[in-house]
Amino acid sequence: MEEHRHVTIYDIAKRLNLATSTISRALKDHHTISDKTIKKVKKTAEEMGFVPNTLAAGLRGNKSKTIGVLIPTITQPFLSSLISGIEITARKSGYSVIIMQSHDSYEEEVNMTKSLYSSRVSGVVCSLAMETKDTSHFQQFSNNNIPLVFVDRVPKDFNTFRVVIDNYTAGYKATKHLIDQGCKRIAHMTAGAEFGNLYNERKRGYIDALTDHGLPLKDELIINLKAMTYDAGVKACNKLFGLKTLPDGLFAPGDILAVSAVQTAKKKGIRVPQDFAVIGFNNDPISEIIEPNITTITHPAEKMGKAAANIVIDTIESHKEEEAKEITFLNTEVLIRESSKKI
Amino acid sequence: MEEHRHVTIYDIAKRLNLATSTISRALKDHHTISDKTIKKVKKTAEEMGFVPNTLAAGLRGNKSKTIGVLIPTITQPFLSSLISGIEITARKSGYSVIIMQSHDSYEEEVNMTKSLYSSRVSGVVCSLAMETKDTSHFQQFSNNNIPLVFVDRVPKDFNTFRVVIDNYTAGYKATKHLIDQGCKRIAHMTAGAEFGNLYNERKRGYIDALTDHGLPLKDELIINLKAMTYDAGVKACNKLFGLKTLPDGLFAPGDILAVSAVQTAKKKGIRVPQDFAVIGFNNDPISEIIEPNITTITHPAEKMGKAAANIVIDTIESHKEEEAKEITFLNTEVLIRESSKKI
DNA sequence: AAATAAATTGCAACCGATTGTGTAAAGAAA
DNA sequence: TTTCTTTACACAATCGGTTGCAATTTATTT
Numbered sequence: 001m002e003e004h005r006h007v008t009i010y011d012i013a014k015r016l017n018l019a020t021s022t023i024s025r026a027l028k029d030h031h032t033i034s035d036k037t038i039k040k041v042k043k044t045a046e047e048m049g050f051v052p053n054t055l056a057a058g059l060r061g062n063k064s065k066t067i068g069v070l071i072p073t074i075t076q077p078f079l080s081s082l083i084s085g086i087e088i089t090a091r092k093s094g095y096s097v098i099i100m101q102s103h104d105s106y107e108e109e110v111n112m113t114k115s116l117y118s119s120r121v122s123g124v125v126c127s128l129a130m131e132t133k134d135t136s137h138f139q140q141f142s143n144n145n146i147p148l149v150f151v152d153r154v155p156k157d158f159n160t161f162r163v164v165i166d167n168y169t170a171g172y173k174a175t176k177h178l179i180d181q182g183c184k185r186i187a188h189m190t191a192g193a194e195f196g197n198l199y200n201e202r203k204r205g206y207i208d209a210l211t212d213h214g215l216p217l218k219d220e221l222i223i224n225l226k227a228m229t230y231d232a233g234v235k236a237c238n239k240l241f242g243l244k245t246l247p248d249g250l251f252a253p254g255d256i257l258a259v260s261a262v263q264t265a266k267k268k269g270i271r272v273p274q275d276f277a278v279i280g281f282n283n284d285p286i287s288e289i290i291e292p293n294i295t296t297i298t299h300p301a302e303k304m305g306k307a308a309a310n311i312v313i314d315t316i317e318s319h320k321e322e323e324a325k326e327i328t329f330l331n332t333e334v335l336i337r338e339s340s341k342k343i
Numbered sequence: 344m345e346e347h348r349h350v351t352i353y354d355i356a357k358r359l360n361l362a363t364s365t366i367s368r369a370l371k372d373h374h375t376i377s378d379k380t381i382k383k384v385k386k387t388a389e390e391m392g393f394v395p396n397t398l399a400a401g402l403r404g405n406k407s408k409t410i411g412v413l414i415p416t417i418t419q420p421f422l423s424s425l426i427s428g429i430e431i432t433a434r435k436s437g438y439s440v441i442i443m444q445s446h447d448s449y450e451e452e453v454n455m456t457k458s459l460y461s462s463r464v465s466g467v468v469c470s471l472a473m474e475t476k477d478t479s480h481f482q483q484f485s486n487n488n489i490p491l492v493f494v495d496r497v498p499k500d501f502n503t504f505r506v507v508i509d510n511y512t513a514g515y516k517a518t519k520h521l522i523d524q525g526c527k528r529i530a531h532m533t534a535g536a537e538f539g540n541l542y543n544e545r546k547r548g549y550i551d552a553l554t555d556h557g558l559p560l561k562d563e564l565i566i567n568l569k570a571m572t573y574d575a576g577v578k579a580c581n582k583l584f585g586l587k588t589l590p591d592g593l594f595a596p597g598d599i600l601a602v603s604a605v606q607t608a609k610k611k612g613i614r615v616p617q618d619f620a621v622i623g624f625n626n627d628p629i630s631e632i633i634e635p636n637i638t639t640i641t642h643p644a645e646k647m648g649k650a651a652a653n654i655v656i657d658t659i660e661s662h663k664e665e666e667a668k669e670i671t672f673l674n675t676e677v678l679i680r681e682s683s684k685k686i
Numbered sequence: 687a688a689a690t691a692a693a694t695t696g697c698a699a700c701c702g703a704t705t706g707t708g709t710a711a712a713g714a715a716a
Numbered sequence: 717t718t719t720c721t722t723t724a725c726a727c728a729a730t731c732g733g734t735t736g737c738a739a740t741t742t743a744t745t746t
Contacts (some may be wrong), residue, residue: 701734
């Protein structure tokens, strides 16, 4: 195999008897270069098969036209859609996307922030690992003017951009929907106190909705899960279905949990939605395939990705030093399907 | 906000009164540097908050410790698992992963290969876009000694590494399984002639299995789909269920199609598996959640990703010029669940 | 103690694009 | 024709690690 050497602007310069600076400028339509030269340079570059070396450009400018994405895992519908949104938006503006999975480990997350910084990413989009309770490892980005956007699972005490849904309101709406359907004993699953306070917020919404509508809050109906998995959901349901008085509704803060509930109920002969109305969260693909279809709260994953990427890019390209680090709230909706339709 | 300046090896060198070359070598435990110096340098680097600039290193060495991943889309269980495998393996060896989605567009794919080349990725893992019929845009990698591995949807006439499953055998096994269950009229869905000959292979397996077991091959039982979507599956099933003699089995080359078949059958009052046995492909999460559970062919996505990444990394680090570009076959299995159990 | 070998560290070019500043050429105004 | 502008391009430093080779110091041998 012949060792082709990469074609550089030096090669073009030599061929055309021009300076490399002229080549560089001509290739990006700099106004100080004549049209004639620009045309000539571009043509020659094309002919010679020139492909710019972004490493060199990045080194010089100390930025790489790259967005780092740091998330717990990509094999999860919500997160892969999120990434998809980021990638599509980034690409439109000529940015590449580097992906790293923390697998919900704090230690990995810390290492990965170092890697990303080391790669001189132009910006970072992150959804925090479950384990993370301290975000000082993100300080290096803020300190060096690298835009940082947290998505979905965000820290509460860190001054950066955030793209989220209003989990409190979503939780409230979900619960209210069940109440509207006539449910009186609505169960809820949640995750233990966590740093990114997403499940706590949903739970707050649940509690307030109950209270506002004169329903009692029963501890036995709130199940704390360690993991948001199918099996954990089944276990929780078995506990619920073991109560003296059964619940007549469930607000599950994740579709996979809702699915496990629907199926566990079926097995016990509990009819969904007649005896037991279920609402999930996320609008995962499975929620509209399972039978009965699951009523859920939409979670605009791809939109959130696009929004996050746009914030990163805008911040980079606006060159503003001190920026207002706003929180972007995206809208969620109750997507009514069969699993909750009592009326 | 104060503009922190990145700490460089020059800063460390100045502080310790050493040459930058010494710093550089000390940081990577070069044998010509004394232990004392190494320790001193590392300690100072740590104190000063030094983070190596991989762009600079990459520029010098003309490689970026980055693996480019070019796939149709990441929001698909098989592909996101594939990426996950790549990312995990890459990371272990200190490589980053850049993701790009072609969205099955040939034009996008071409542009993305340019981007990847421009970023001087150390290697590339790719699953071809549906539209792609010509792979000359990948030549730039081969020409420049950048390892290229195709996964799953691979070209047949391009001399590179490939990581695949044996689709023919898988198709054969799937069909054989239905035959073993007593099916006599087995339907099949497939995709029109495509470049990455994956569905054709599965179909070949289907045909040979029928033939080998003395079953007639009926054109009416083979449905050609344009897209492998739920809706396309429903439509195809309606066609099947409109035949004078109904099929008693279906080999769907994707779980989503199998799901659509199971549900369509249910609606028509056709019992699965008693009247109609179904086997899918991929072992997508949904296949074990839907009721009845779907018998499927395992498709080791994460393993394939790991294998592909390992090939890339091994090739880079072995520095071999002329390498045998083998095809790696990963194993698939029939995962028997309820949707096919007639006996 | 002299000489040779071995262990350390320094020097400087290099990767390739970018960009501030300087200069020559061409055109306009005086 | 001379001077002042523009216009078009060249020079050279720069980004920050890496690495071949030279130089210096230290250790070992005779």
